[in-house]
Amino acid sequence: MSPLRVSVLAYPGCFASEVFGILDLLTMATHVAAAQGAVEPSYEASVVSPRRRVTASGGAGIDVSAVRPADVLVVPGFEISPALDPEAALAGLGPEVAAIRSQAAAGAAVVSICVGAFLVAEAGLLGGREATTSGL
Numbered sequence: 001m002s003p004l005r006v007s008v009l010a011y012p013g014c015f016a017s018e019v020f021g022i023l024d025l026l027t028m029a030t031h032v033a034a035a036q037g038a039v040e041p042s043y044e045a046s047v048v049s050p051r052r053r054v055t056a057s058g059g060a061g062i063d064v065s066a067v068r069p070a071d072v073l074v075v076p077g078f079e080i081s082p083a084l085d086p087e088a089a090l091a092g093l094g095p096e097v098a099a100i101r102s103q104a105a106a107g108a109a110v111v112s113i114c115v116g117a118f119l120v121a122e123a124g125l126l127g128g129r130e131a132t133t134s135g136l
Contacts, residue, residue, distance in 0.1 A: 004043040007070035007103075011049060011078070011096040011119075013089070016056035018076030018113045019047055046070075050095035073103040077114035077133075086115070090122050097122045 008022050023045055030041045049064035056062050057079040080089060090097070100123040104110050112120045117133045120126055 001042075003041060005069065005071045006043050006045045006074065007048045007067070007072070007108075008045070008074045008076065009049065009067075009096060009099065009119075010047050010054040010056065010062045010064050010076075011051070011093055012055055013057050013078045014054070014062075014076045014116075015078065015114075016058065016060045016062060018116075019056065019062060022074050022076070022113075023047070048099075050099045067099045067103070069106060070103060070108045073100065073108045073110045075100060075110065075112040075116035075119050077112070077116045080115050086118050090118060093119060093122075100125070 006022070006026065008019050010019050026041075026043055026045050030038075030043075033042065046065050046068075047062060048067045048070075049062075050067050051064070054062045054064050078089060080086060097119060100110060100119060104123065104125055110120055110123075110125055115133050117126070117131050121131065
């Protein structure tokens, strides 16, 4: 059986803790699976972006790989406050929205953390669906 390909989308202003939290969670899942007798990880995780360099919220640089086919694409949230217009925050994220749309069209499951749902909605994947976020 092929490992599940999990990509975490990094983009300017995303929360690095949400990017790396997913990787940490999958690492711990591997330890639990190994304790149950699994020999190899059942996933391959990567941090991807349509950009060459990404600076997360707070100024942390994130090393990224090019976007490639995935089975699951995780979209982390970004810094938002009541004073920030979500549409303005999304205005500069066209390449990420296109990447989300492309991954979904190729059959990837797309999931988001918190206000990452705004990017998923901008990609047109939430039409006619209910979604919840705790960002505003």
